[in-house]
Amino acid sequence: SNFHETGNEKIKIGIMGGTFDPIHYAHLATAEYIRETYNLDKILFIPNGNPPHKLRLITNKIDRYNMVLLATMNNDNFVVSDMEMNRESRTYTIDTLRELHKIYKNANIYFITGFDAICDMESWKNVSENFELATFIAANRPGVSSLEAKEKIEKLKTKYNANIRSVNVPSLDISSTYIREHIKDGKSIKYLIPENVETYIYEKNIYTNGDE
């Protein structure tokens, strides 16, 4: 599924990138809050294919992509892209941003991250070009010091002439790590992820087969 711009007005596209192993309500609520706050036309969820930073064995990309599809299907403003999934090589955000600019020639791109991800950005490939190609919107996240993150954001702004906005989203202390561990321990994950994703996980035995 994809969408195309119409007319001459610049559309505003929010990008929500992640491993989504699995997607949870904090991803969804953060994206929706930012869409509304910044008047974005669409949020494009882009599950990564072969991320360079993850050290653990991650769930296969088809299942992660399917879970994102299920989680977003009832929001007309949420769209899922398979562009990173379909890349055979390692996936870097910089390649995605370049591709997005080719596809959406007349769009403003807003890349959404949590405070943990923005603080880690200097380890990304082609750091400064990432900042040239998108406005970054960084959201607070429980477990990450907002004070330290905001200091880091100020440094990034100065060093790279980066366009970064920090936004206070209603905090939800949920992580994919927490979900995976709870499923593995046979504990409830109700109300932390959408029900259809929960059903998918149990039907396909994801996170219970001990391969992590």
Ligand code: ATP
């Ligand atoms: P993991 O525990 O496996 O790292 P995660 O919950 O951090 O999973 P990711 O797929 O790594 O999820 O994150 C995708 C994006 O969503 C990142 O930019 C991350 O900072 C952001 N994000 C994840 N959880 C939250 C949260 N609870 N609040 C705000 N942002 C979040």
Ligand code: MG
């Ligand atoms: Mg993470």
